[in-house]
Amino acid sequence: MTRNGETSDRQEKGAKIPGKEALRAPLPKRFYTSVAVAERGGSFAVLLDGRTIRTPAKRELVVPVQDLAAAIAAEWEAQGEHVDPASMPLTRLVNSALDAVAERSREVADDIVAFAGSDLLCYRAETPDALVRRQDEAWNPILAWARRDLGADLVLRAGLMPIDQPPEALDAVRRSLTGIDSLSLAALHVLTTIGGSALVAIAHWRGHLSLEDAWQATSVDEAWQREQWGRDAEAEAYTAQRRAEFEAASRCLSYLRSRR
Secondary structure, three states, rough: OOOOEOHHHHHHHHOOOOOOOOOOOOOOOOOOOOOOEEEOOOOEEEEEEEEEOOOOOOOOOOOOOOOHHHHHHHHHHOOOOEHHHHHHHHHHHHHHHHHOHHOOOOOOOOOHHHHOOOHHHEEOOOEEEEEEHHHHHHHHHHHHHHHHOOOOOOOEEEOOOOOOHHHHHHHHHHHOOOOOOOHHHHHHHHHHHHOOOHHHHHHHHHHOOOOOHHHHHHHHHHHHHHHOOOHHHHHHHHHHHHHHHHHHHHHHHHHOOOOO
């Protein structure tokens, strides 16, 4: 994602370096035959050959919604001769929620608020006029929603100079996260970091934006550059990976909303 042709550090943070795939450790061989879902005291566990999957920190992988457990089980069932974690975004997301986010919810929420402080939607192109209009059309309605529904009135600026957002606007973003469970928070954080926009992520979580609208909103500059300079195989592969992670986080939120 870019702003006025410059790479956004927040969105590229943690990105895979193209051409480094050969340095990945060998994938483990598939070590199980059967995959199943079992109820455990009102929650749902994913079983491999009858044994509950455990997270990297050795916690049992148990989720509160059967459909989410089934989707995780489908990722394990789809593995071939080897197990490739890169093809299992829901599993990785839940692992992160159970091992890290549950114990660091305040820090994760703080990071989402920090993204709002440098939100993608607030940094506008100065030229060309066609890109300026495209950003306005995609982003202004989301900012209007944030003002109306969240009470978050963020400042806009053309160019890349840092913006000091009003503390009351960031406090409103923080309040919107009150009471969120750790699994939803983990998914929301994924949406925020991939898209570079806390406002888009929260609007999608709240049901104001569809998945496709949320993705398009975070991809305005990227789509513009592709139109101007043509397609690039490595960039498109990276975009496809980001899209898969974005969709997995959205699916997780959808499953969790179904229990309300």
